[in-house]
Amino acid sequence: MTATALGMPQVRHGVGNIFEHEPFPEYAKRELKNEQLRANLGFATHKIRTKRDAVTSELPDWQDLRTAGSMIKQQVMANLDTYLEEFERNFTAKGGHVHWARDAHEANEIALKLIQAEGVTEVNKIKSMATAETGLNEYLEEFGIHAIETDLAEEIVQLGDNDRPSHILVPAIHRNRTEIRDIFRRKIEGVNPNLSDDPAELAEASRFRLREKFLTNKVAISGVNFGIADTGTMTIVESEGNGRMCLTLPDTLITFMGVEKLLPTVQDLEVFTQLLPRSSTGERMNPYTSMWTGVTPGDGPQNLHVILMDNGRTAVLADQVGRQALNCIRCSACMNVCPVYERAGGHAYGSTYPGPIGAILSPQLGGIENEHNATLPFASSLCGACYDACPVKINIPDVLVHLRGKAVDAEKAQGEFAGGKKDPHYQMDAIMFGAKKLFSSGKLMGLATKGLPVSKLVTGKKHKISKLPGLVGGWTDYRDIPEPPSTSFRNQWKKERGAAPKRVGGSRVDVAALMEANKTKVAEAHAKAEAANPIIKEAQ
Amino acid sequence: MTDAKSEILGRIRASLWDSPQPAEPVRTYRRVSDKGQEEIIEILVDRLIDYKANVYHETAETIAGRIDELLAKASRYVVPAGLDAAWLPEDTASRSAVTDSGNADKPGALSVRELDAVDAVVTSSTVSCAETGTIALNSNPAEGRRAITLVPDHHICVVPVETIVELIPETVARLDIEKPITWISGPSATSDIELIRVEGVHGPRTLDVIILK
Amino acid sequence: MRVALFSTCIVDAMYPKVAAATVSVLERLGHEVVFPQGQTCCSQMHVNSGYFDDAYPVVKTHVKAFSEWDFDVAVAPSGSCVASLGHQQPMIAERAGDTATATAAADLAARTFELSQFLIDICGITDAAEQLGSYFPEKVTFHASCHGMRLLRLGTRQEDLVRTVGGLEYTQIEDQDQCCGFGGTFSFKNADTSGAMVADKVQHIEETGASVCTGGDVSCLMNIGGALSRKESPVQTVHFAEILASTKENPLKVSGPVSVTAGGK
Helix, strand or coil: CCCHHHCCCCCCCCCCCCCCCCCHHHHHHHHHCCHHHHHHHHHHHHHHHHHHHHHHHCCCCHHHHHHHHHHHHHHHHHCHHHHHHHHHHHHHHCCCEEEEECCHHHHHHHHHHHHHHHCCCEEEECCCHHHHHHCHHHHHHHCCCEEEECCHHHHHHHHCCCCCCCCCCCCCCCCCHHHHHHHHHHHCCCCCCCCCCCHHHHHHHHHHHHHHHHHHCCEEEECCCEEECCCCEEEEEECCCHHHHHHHCCCEEEEEEECCCEECCHHHHHHHHHHHHHHHCCCCCCCEEEEEECCECCECCCEEEEEEECCCHHHHHCCCCHHHHHHCCCCCHHHHHCHHHHHHCCHHHCCCCCHHHHHHHHHHHHCCCCCCHHHHHHCCCCCCHHHHHCCCCCCHHHHHHHHHHHHHHHHHHCCCCCCHHHCHHHHHHHHHHHHHHHHCCHHHHHHHHCCHHHHHHHHHHHCEECCCCCCCHHHHHHCCEECCCCCCHHHHHHHHHCCCCCCCCCCCCCHHHHHHHCCCHHHHHHHHHHHHCCCCECCC | CCCHHHHHHHHHHHHCCCCCCCCCCCCCCCCCCCCCHHHHHHHHHHHHHHCCCEEEEECCCCHHHHHHHHCCCCCEEEEECCCCHHHCCCCECCEEEEEECCCCCCCCCCCHHHHHHCCEEEECCCEEECCCCEEEECCCCCCCCHHHHCCCCEEEEEEEHHHEECCHHHHHHCCCCCCCEEEECCCCEECCCCCCCEECCCCCCEEEEEEEC | CEEEECCCHHHHHHCHHHHHHHHHHHHHCCCEEECCCCCCCCCHHHHHCCCHHHHHHHHHHHHHHHHCCCCCEEEECCHHHHHHHHHHHHHHHHHCCCHHHHHHHHHHHHCEEEHHHHHHHHCCCCCHHHHHCCECCCEEEEECCHHHHHHCCCCCHHHHHHHCCECCEECECCCCCCCCCCCCCHHHHCHHHHHHHHHHHHHHHHHHCCCEEEECCHHHHHHHHHHHHHCCCCCEEEEHHHHHHCCCCCCCCCCCCCCCCCCCC
16 A cells, blocks of 8 residues: 555655755765775774674673564654653653744744743753754854853864764764864863873863853753653763763753654663663763653752654654654664765765764655755665664665655656756666666567677777766776676577476475475584684784 | 644654554563672673772671772762761761752752862662663662762762662662662763773763672 | 576676576586576666666566476575565565565565575585585685675575685685675765775775685676776686586686776776
C-alpha cells in the first residue's frame, strides 16, 4: 500500500540549520584539499572507532541492548502524541513549564521571551544539537543576549572566528591541539601567554575562563538526551561537569527538546545509558549523568522550562521508511565509522547534522526539494558501516536509498534541466535509461556485448581507458578502466555450450539439509586458514 | 489559528497515517547479575582506576583515618547534614568540616561562593554499578544537594559495599527518580581535544572512592 | 547439483574470465553448470541510484530468466549482486504493485548463493588446496567488499578460502573492512570523495608488499585496480574465483605486461 493511496498527510518541513547550501560533491571537493583537516579527521575517527569497538565487544549482550533500544524507540514514535501529553502532564505536575514550538523560529522566540523575563543579557549553554539546529545563539545575539558555550569543544568553535561545529560529539574534531592553543591564546583574556598545546593545560584554561560564569549567570540553556514520559524526568549525559554547573547553579533552566526525544519509562534508561556512552565516546560510562524530575526545593533551578519542538520532525514521522531516523540518540557512532565523513568532514554536509545520520535527517527535516538537500542521500558509498554501528539499529543505507528514490522523483517533477544535455541530472537519466533498456533483455545484452571489440579502439595501445567525458569522467579523474574483453561471457558460453536443456525435471537437492550438515564448516575453514596462512600484518 | 500544541499533536496524528504497530520491546539483555560480591567489587575497582579515580578499601574502624589522610592539604571541607559523623576525622586547628543543611533556601546552606572556597567534599552514595564504574548520588541525607559535590575541586565519596551492584539495570532499579540523581564515573573529564581524555575540567578534578566494608 | 550461474552484468561484459573461473571451480566439484541466457543484471545500479521505476523491468527480467530453467541453486561470483536480490528486488516489485514477481524474486534470492557461501556452506569446502587443487604461488592480500561483509554476513569465508590456497602467501591490509570508495554511481557522482577513499585503500594495499589484491566483487576490484593502474603500481587485482581456479597444471598468470600510461590527473 502506498502513501498516496491513503492520502499522505501534507507535511511541514522545518527551518533553521538543516540544509545543505551547496551540492555535497562540490563542498566535499574543497574540504578534501585541506590536508590538516584530513589528518585531524583521520586520526580522530580511527581513535574513537578503536575505543568503541573495545567497549561494545566486551558486553555479551550488546546486540540485545541494540534490539531493545530500537524497539523502544519504535514504540515511542508509534505513540508519540500519547507520550508527549503524558510527559507534559508529569513535567507540569512537578513544577515545570512546558512550551510547544512548531518550528525553530518559534522555539527561539519562546526562549528569548523567557530570558528577557529574567532580565539578563548573558546565559550559559550546555552543548545542544537542538539549539544548534535553531540557530539560537545568533538569534539571541540580535537581541543583545550573549550565549556562552560551556562545553569545551563548543567553546573552541565559538572562540574560533567564523568556525562552526563539524561533529555531533566532538564539534571541534576538525581542530588539532596547536590550532586550539592559538585560539585560546588569542581569545581568552588573562590566559597564560605561554599556554602550551598540552590538552590538560588547554582544559585548565577553559576552567579558568568559565568558572566565574558558572557562579554568576542566572539562566542556563540546555538540550536533553532523554525525557521520560511516565515521570517527566529529564536526563543529560556529559563529561566535563559544565552540564552539571548549568543544571544545578542557575535559577532558571530552559531546555530545548525535539519531540522525538522521549522514552516511555524510567526503566528504559537502563538500556539507553548503556547504548549511548559506549557508542558515543567509546567509554563504559560518561563521567556525569544528571537526572531531575521537576523542581526540587532548595536544590537546583526553581524555574524549569522545556520547549517541545517539531521543526520538521512530524514530516520525518510521516515517511514509513524514513521515520526510523527519529530514533537517533545523537551518539555520532555513524559518522565515526563513515569513510565519507572521515574524508569530507562534517562541514560538507551543510546542516547541523553531519555524517550518515545527517544525510538522512536533513533532507527529511528540511525537505529534499529544498536547497541542495537532495545531494545528501548520495553522499554515501552505501558501505553499511553506519548501520552496524548504530546503537538503535537505524538502517541508514536503506533510508539513503529510499531518499535517493525521492530525490530522483523530485528532480523529475521539476521537468526540464537548466543545464540542458550537459546537466549532470540529464546525463544520469540518460545513463539509467540506456541501462534499463539494455538490462531488460538478455538478447539485447548479447547483441550489445558483441560490440565489445569495438571499444578496444578507445583503449588504444595503453590497453586501458584513462579519460571519459561528462559525468562519468569523475571515474577517470582518479582511475583507469581496463581494456574490455574481446567477447562477453554470455556470447562465449552460447558459442561453446549453448545446447543445455532448460527443463530436466526430477527432484531438486535439499539445500537446507546440506547447509545443516555443513554448519560447522565455516569455523573449520577459518581454522584451516589460520593454520595455513597466519595473518602477518606488515608495514603498520 | 490553532495553538502550537494542538497543531503539533495534529501533525503527529496525521503522520501516523498508517497506524504503525511495532512489537513490544524484548529485554533479553542482562538484568540480574550472576556474579558473586567479591568479583563485583573487583570489577568496580578496576573500572574506577581505569577512570583515574583513587580507590581505598576501609572498614568502620579505618575510614576516619583514611579520610584524615586524604584531607591532608585541606583546611575547610563540606559534608552533608546526614553524613555519619563517625566516618570523619576530628577537626584540627588547621582543618574543619562545614555541614551543609541540604536546602539552599534555608539557613545552614553554603552559598556557591562558599562552596567554591572549600577544598573538598565528603559524601556517601546510594548505589554503584561495577560494570560501568558508576557511582550514583540520589540526594539522600548522607549525599546532600547537588551543588556540594560539584563545586569543590576534590570529592571523597564513600561507597558502602552493600550498595554495589554489577549491572546498570540493577542500578536504575535502586534509584528514587523523584529526587535529583547524579551519576559519577570518574573525575570530570574531556576528550574534546584530539579525543585525548583529560581528567579534570569543571567538576571535581580529584575523585577519591572509599569502599567501606 | 545443477547450478545456474548468475554471472552478473559486470562480469559478463567486463570480466568473462571470472565467470569462466567460477564455472571451472564448480565443475571441478562435479556440478553441472548452466547459464540462463535471459539474465542481465540484479538491478542494483538503478535501485541504488534512486531510479526505482527503471529498476522494475530489470528485476522482472532477472526473475523470468531464471524461472525458465530447472536448477538446484544459483551461484554468483559477487556478494553485492547476491545481496541485492533478496534485499532490493522484492521491494522494487512490491513498489510496482507486482506481488507475484516480488514473491518469485524472494524465492529466487533464497536459492542464490555467493560463491564462497556455496563452497563452504553447501559443498563443505574448507581447504582450497586439498579439495579444489587450488595453487597460486603469489603474495596476496584481500579486500573485504562491504556488501558481502555487511549485507550477506559472509564473515571471513572468502578470505579463508584464499588463505588455504597452495603456495599462496597471505598478508592482511590495514583497515581491511573499510570501503574502497566504489559505491556504484557514487564513484563518479562524488568522484573526489570516492577518489580519496580509493587512494587510501591503494596505499594500504601497497604497504603490504603483496603482488596481488583479491576480493569477491569485481566492481570493487575494478575501482581498486583502476587506481593502482593510474598509479602505475605493479600490484594486480584478481577475483578470488580466479585464484581458486588456478592450479599447478593450469596456473593463473598475473604478472602480465604492465601497460604504460599516459599520465592522468
